[in-house]
Amino acid sequence: MKEDLPLSRDAVSAYRDTALRLVSEAGDVVARRLAGSFSARKKPDKSFVTDVDLEVEQLIRDRISAVYPEHGVLGEEYGALRPESPFQWVIDPIDGTLSLRNRIPLFGTILALLYRNEPVVGVIMLPELGRTYHAARGAGAWRGSERIVIQDVPDESGLPDEVIGISDRHQFIVAGRTDVFDRLMLRHPRMRTYTDCFGHALAVDGSLGAMIDFDLNVWDAAATQVLIEEAGGRYVRLPPDAERPAKYNLVFGKPRVVQWLLEQLDGKE
Amino acid sequence: MKEDLPLSRDAVSAYRDTALRLVSEAGDVVARRLAGSFSARKKPDKSFVTDVDLEVEQLIRDRISAVYPEHGVLGEEYGALRPESPFQWVIDPIDGTLSLRNRIPLFGTILALLYRNEPVVGVIMLPELGRTYHAARGAGAWRGSERIVIQDVPDESGLPDEVIGISDRHQFIVAGRTDVFDRLMLRHPRMRTYTDCFGHALAVDGSLGAMIDFDLNVWDAAATQVLIEEAGGRYVRLPPDAERPAKYNLVFGKPRVVQWLLEQLDGKE
Numbered sequence: 001m002k003e004d005l006p007l008s009r010d011a012v013s014a015y016r017d018t019a020l021r022l023v024s025e026a027g028d029v030v031a032r033r034l035a036g037s038f039s040a041r042k043k044p045d046k047s048f049v050t051d052v053d054l055e056v057e058q059l060i061r062d063r064i065s066a067v068y069p070e071h072g073v074l075g076e077e078y079g080a081l082r083p084e085s086p087f088q089w090v091i092d093p094i095d096g097t098l099s100l101r102n103r104i105p106l107f108g109t110i111l112a113l114l115y116r117n118e119p120v121v122g123v124i125m126l127p128e129l130g131r132t133y134h135a136a137r138g139a140g141a142w143r144g145s146e147r148i149v150i151q152d153v154p155d156e157s158g159l160p161d162e163v164i165g166i167s168d169r170h171q172f173i174v175a176g177r178t179d180v181f182d183r184l185m186l187r188h189p190r191m192r193t194y195t196d197c198f199g200h201a202l203a204v205d206g207s208l209g210a211m212i213d214f215d216l217n218v219w220d221a222a223a224t225q226v227l228i229e230e231a232g233g234r235y236v237r238l239p240p241d242a243e244r245p246a247k248y249n250l251v252f253g254k255p256r257v258v259q260w261l262l263e264q265l266d267g268k269e
Numbered sequence: 270m271k272e273d274l275p276l277s278r279d280a281v282s283a284y285r286d287t288a289l290r291l292v293s294e295a296g297d298v299v300a301r302r303l304a305g306s307f308s309a310r311k312k313p314d315k316s317f318v319t320d321v322d323l324e325v326e327q328l329i330r331d332r333i334s335a336v337y338p339e340h341g342v343l344g345e346e347y348g349a350l351r352p353e354s355p356f357q358w359v360i361d362p363i364d365g366t367l368s369l370r371n372r373i374p375l376f377g378t379i380l381a382l383l384y385r386n387e388p389v390v391g392v393i394m395l396p397e398l399g400r401t402y403h404a405a406r407g408a409g410a411w412r413g414s415e416r417i418v419i420q421d422v423p424d425e426s427g428l429p430d431e432v433i434g435i436s437d438r439h440q441f442i443v444a445g446r447t448d449v450f451d452r453l454m455l456r457h458p459r460m461r462t463y464t465d466c467f468g469h470a471l472a473v474d475g476s477l478g479a480m481i482d483f484d485l486n487v488w489d490a491a492a493t494q495v496l497i498e499e500a501g502g503r504y505v506r507l508p509p510d511a512e513r514p515a516k517y518n519l520v521f522g523k524p525r526v527v528q529w530l531l532e533q534l535d536g537k538e
Contacts, residue, residue: 048430098459102432104476105398129374129397161317163371170458185454189439190367193461207373 016136056093096196112222122223141231162209165199210253285405325362365465381491391492410500431478434468479522
C-alpha cells in the first residue's frame with residue numbers, strides 16, 4: 001500500500017481482524033494468569049504494574065513486529081518502536097491494573113491502530129466479562145458479532161435515568177481537576193466510577209449515557225475514539241492542559257449527554 | 270425439625286442447596302430475557318421494576334412454597350407470605366434494576382433464609398459475570414466451588430491501595446446522608462460506586478477492602494451478613510435512623526477497612 005493514499009475500507013478491516021486475533025491471544029494469557037498467581041508492584045508514578053501487563057504487551061508487540069515489520073508500536077509498559085512509521089499500534093495491555101491486582105473483574109486490554117495520527121482501528125477486550133468491542137473506520141462498531149448503534153436520549157428529560165461513568169477521583173487529583181469530579185457528583189446522582197476501559201465499553205454500547213475520563217494517554221483514548229464515532233456517538237477531547245499537553249481529557253457517549261457534561265465544565269454554579 | 274431447636278449444620282446446608290438451585294433457575298430466566306427485550310417502568314418510589322424482576326420473584330416464590338409450604342417468603346416486588354413462620358426467605362429478584370434496565374452487567378439476584386430473624390443462608394448470583402456466591406452458617410462462604418477467606422489488610426499503610434465500594438450518591442440523598450458520601454469521596458481517592466449486590470459480592474471475596482451501603486431493605490442485607498461473616502469479614506449494621514427504622518445502613522468487609530470507615534462516620538473533620 002502506498003503511504004500517501006488513504007486506507008481502503010478493506011485494508012482497515014484486515015487490520016481490525018489482526019487486532020482481534022491479538023487480543024484473543026491476550027485473553028488466553030490473562031485467563032491463564034488469573035487462574036494462578038501473579039505479582040504486582042508499583043511503578044515510579046505509583047501506579048501498579050503486574051506480570052500480566054508485561055506478558056500481554058510483549059506478546060502483542062512480538063506478533064505485530066512479525067506480521068507488520070514496518071509498523072510502529074507504542075505500549076504503556078515498553079515504550080515506542082519505529083516511531084517514524086505512519087502506522088502506529090498503541091497498546092494498553094492491562095487497562096485497570098489496580099482492578100486486576102485486586103481481582104475486580106472490570107479491567108481489559110486495549111489495542112488501536114493509528115494511521116497518520118488518526119485512529120482507524122479500536123478494540124477493547126474485557127476478559128472477565130467475555131466481551132470484545134471492536135471498530136474499524138467505515139466498518140461500524142461491534143460487540144462480538146452484534147452491531148452497535150448508539151441511541152441518543154430523546155431530550156433532557158431522559159438525563160436523570162442515564163448512568164454516567166467517571167474515573168476514580170484519584171485520576172482527577174493527578175490531573176489537578178478535582179473541581180470537575182466534585183461538581184459532577186453533586187449535579188448528577190447517578191454518576192458512577194466505572195473506571196478504565198470497562199466504562200469506555202459501556203459508553204460505546206449505550207449502557208452509560210456518557211463517560212468523562214481525565215488524564216489519559218493515547219493508548220487509553222485511541223480505541224475509544226473509533227468505537228464511539230463508528231457507533232454514532234460523540235467523542236470530545238477537551239483542550240489539553242498546558243502542563244500536561246500529551247494527556248487526553250475526554251467526554252464521550254450519547255450526544256445529548258455529552259453536551260450536558262460539557263456544559264457543566266465551565267464552572268458556573 | 271422442631272422449631273424450638275437450633276438448626277443443625279446439615280439442615281442449614283440443605284437449605285443452602287435449595288437456594289442455589291433456585292438462583293440457578295433464576296439465572297436461566299435472566300439469560301433468556303436479556304437475549305430478548307423486556308419492559309421497565311417506574312414504581313411509586315421512582316425506582317425501576319422490569320418484567321424480569323417480576324418473573325424471577327414469582328418463580329422463586331412458587332418454588333419455595335412447593336418445597337417448604339410452611340416457610341414464609343418476603344420479596345421486594347410481591348410482599349410477605351406466611352409472615353408468622355420462624356423461617357423467612359427474603360428475595361431481591363433483581364438487585365440493581367437500574368443497571369439491568371440500562372444493560373450494565375452488574376446486577377444480580379439475592380436470596381437469603383432467616384431463622385428467627387437471623388440470616389442462616391445467603392446467596393448472591395451475578396448472571397452476567399457467571400458468578401454465584403453462597404454461604405450457610407457454620408459451612409463457610411464460597412464462590413462456586415472455591416472457599417472464600419477474607420484476608421485483612423496487615424495495617425493502615427495498606428489502605429490507600431484498597432478499593433472501597435459505595436452505592437450511588439442517589440442512595441445517600443434518599444437516606445438524607447449525603448454528608449457521608451461526600452466526606453468519604455474526599456477522604457479516599459479509590460472510593461468506587463460499585464452499587465448493589467455486585468459491590469457486596471466484591472467485598473465478600475476481598476476484591477474490595479470494604480463497602481458502605483445505605484438505605485437498604487432486609488432482602489438486600491441478609492445474604493451479605495451470612496456471606497461476610499462466614500468469610501471471616503466484619504459486618505456492621507449502623508443504628509437505624511429514627512425516621513427510617515426498617516432500613517439497613519451497612520459497612521462490611523476487611524476488619525481494618527471497616528474500622529477506618531466507621532471512624533469517618535462521626536463527622537469530625
